[in-house]
Amino acid sequence: MALPADPVPVARYLAVTFDCPDPTELARFYSEVLSLPVIRSTDDFALVAREGSPGLGFYRLDDYQRPTWPDSSVPKQAHLELGVDDLDAAQTRLFALGAVAADGQPMPGRRRVLLDPAGHPFCITL
Structure with missing residues (x-):
């Protein structure tokens, strides 16, 4: 059809x-x-x-549990992919806003995995 x-x-x-x-x-x-x-x-x-x-x-x-990525005991349900021009500069700014680096960094030269203040993983990517 x-x-x-x-x-x-x-x-x-x-x-x-x-x-x-x-x-x-x-x-x-x-x-x-x-x-x-x-x-x-x-x-x-x-x-x-x-x-x-x-x-x-x-x-x-009220009973929110932070994702434990890369451990899957509390899985992430989704994550954002955000494009940036400069990984280091973007990461520095995001840290100042309250993000933290995730333990796992599979491609740190091209993509960084960060956690927002509630623990949701998101990526900044060139």
Whole structure:
């Protein structure tokens, strides 16, 4: 069965939402990392985005457990891949914002694996 030349989408992409213990803290971190404003914030949810564009959401989960990557006892459910021009400079800035280096660094000359303040792994990549 052929698809129409210009199919009508079933849905609109709004956001990827991460569970965390403190939505305000994680929204502040990613707001600074991505230079995006926090456009919604409550005690239980925060959204970082430009108005009318997809963004990143952060949802409070009272029994949140930090991922233990690379150990899989508490697996990561997702991670972000962020492009950078200078790995060392980006890593230094991200450390100042609250990120830490993950124990495993499979390709440190091209990609660095960091953990956000809630423990979610994310990569910065050339």
